[in-house]
Structure formats: structure tokens, C-alpha cells
Amino acid sequence: MRVVNLLNNADASITQLGVYETDCGQDMRWSISVTSSGINGIPKIYIEESLDNIYWSARKNNTPNGILDYFLLDDIVVTIRDSYFMGKYIRIRVEPNGTTTGSLSAKLGVKTKSN
Numbered sequence: 001m002r003v004v005n006l007l008n009n010a011d012a013s014i015t016q017l018g019v020y021e022t023d024c025g026q027d028m029r030w031s032i033s034v035t036s037s038g039i040n041g042i043p044k045i046y047i048e049e050s051l052d053n054i055y056w057s058a059r060k061n062n063t064p065n066g067i068l069d070y071f072l073l074d075d076i077v078v079t080i081r082d083s084y085f086m087g088k089y090i091r092i093r094v095e096p097n098g099t100t101t102g103s104l105s106a107k108l109g110v111k112t113k114s115n
Contacts, residue, residue: 006032006092007106012039012099019053019091020108031081031109032092036073041099044070047080049087056091070095073104 006018022028034045046069048056058069059082071080073094092106 001109001111004108004110005105006108007034007094007104009037009103009105010094012036012041012043012094012102012104013096015096016094016104017091018106018108019089020110021053021089022085022087022110028085029081029083029111030085030090031079032106033077033079033109034073034092034094034104034106035077036104037102039073039099039102039104041097043073043099043104044095044097045073045078045080046070046093046095048091048093049085050089050091051087053089057087 004020007016010016032047047059050056061068061071071078094104
């Protein structure tokens with residue numbers, strides 16, 4: 001398994017982006033763990049994929065209240081994972097959603113048949 005830092009103690013009061021270019025083709029399993037410290041809101045986490053690093057599509061979050069394009073950072077650690085990935089790039093985008101203080105970090109774990 002490969003682990004990559006996408007965000008490291010980033011300011012939670014502004015939009016943050018972390019991008020990873022895959023080199024594994026298909027059969028990629030991934031997990032993103034987002035941690036927060038001292039935040040006073042509930043930021044929105046968007047997990048997006050792209051074929052060209054220009055156009056991005058958000059991964060869906062199936063909730064009891066419907067399908068959303070985002071996940072909420074409503075705990076100290078939020079982990080999102082999937083085993084179906086078809087893009088060349090994966091990124092995390094974190095929107096403040098009213099947050100004015102604190103920091104956040106995000107790590108991506110990637111597992112393929114070759115690692």
C-alpha cells in the first residue's frame with residue numbers, strides 16, 4: 001500500500017485542494033482519512049476524479065436523506081473509501097462551510113494488485 005499526504009495542517013477557513021496522479025490503471029482501491037484540529041464548523045469534503053486534471057466529477061455519498069456530492073467533516077477523523085476508480089487523477093476538495101478556525105490534514109492510501 002502507498003500512502004500520500006494530500007493536505008498537511010491546512011487552514012480550514014479557506015478552500016483546500018490536494019491532487020494525486022495515479023499510475024496504476026484499473027483495480028485501484030483507495031481510502032482517504034481526513035483529520036481536523038480546532039475547527040469551529042463542519043467543512044464539506046468533496047472526493048473527485050478526473051481523466052485529464054481539468055474536468056472533475058464528484059464521488060457520490062449515499063446517505064439516508066439522499067445522494068450528496070460531498071461528505072461532512074463532522075468528527076475528528078472521517079475516512080472515505082472505495083474500490084471502484086476509473087480516473088487518472090483523484091483529488092480532495094475541502095470547502096469551509098462556515099468554518100473560520102482550525103486546520104485539517106488528509107492522507108490517501110492506494111492499493112492495487114501490484115502493491
